[in-house]
């Protein structure tokens with residue numbers, strides 16, 4: 664037996680509503696034809712109205728779960744979302760050093776859209792100093808860029824691109840600047856220290872079912888990278904997938920708040936290679 668599934672691993676928080684976090688990631692992996700694996704860093708209490716609590720899983724248990732997977736079915740790509748504590752960031756970094764997966768994308772989740780803190784003290788620093796240098800790509804919005812760069816929020820899109828290039832130089836990771844916070848019509852931009860590596864166009868979708876959009880974008884990037892696309896194409900395809908999932912979940916009543924998108928609007932059969 665020499666064939667295998669294309670495997671993706673999500674290391675993220677559990678959102679029991681399924682809109683964001685691990686469940687959104689695994690649905691995205693499956694929708695794009697990949698086999699999904701998942702290790703929970705935190706258990707949250709939330710629904711479509713927002714997050715109201717979160718408890719971290721013990722970092723040593725996270726590390727043992729990761730070891731068990733890497734030892735047996737090593738992922739072709741890893742997506743890291745909510746980490747929760749600096750101890751868990753350290754545990755993930757050790758696993759990455761031991762196993763060196765070919766592609767790692769980080770979504771440095773520190774707060775929900777509603778403003779609930781999803782990271783303990785010291786996590787932002789640990790993400791920048793410990794995790795980002797071990798990642799292929801880091802996806803940030805304006806606030807996350809400001810936190811990671813240790814600078815005030817960028818005044819405009821040009822200033823954000825310059826800050827993202829500096830962060831790329833400092834961490835050695837490519838930075839995907841998510842541009843929605845500046846202007847919904849602005850494209851997302853992938854930056855290296857040398858400049859723009861890719862532009863991912865997107866159009867605003869009129870829907871309130873936007874819960875988990877950021878989680879889904881980075882898990883789709885991981886899936887496309889695992890399937891063999893280069894970084895620029897993976898970002899463009901992932902953005903296209905998010906737009907389609909948002910569009911097809913646009914008119915669905917999903918809870919009293921911000922529902923999730925329709926991840927499984929057109930699932931691909933599992934890719935075996």
Ligand code: PLP
Pocket residue numbers: 675676677678683684685707709714744745772774775776777873874875876877878
């Ligand atoms: N819960 C978990 C586990 C998450 O990872 C995230 C975001 O990444 C959220 C909640 C917040 O999602 P949103 O920004 O859509 O409110």
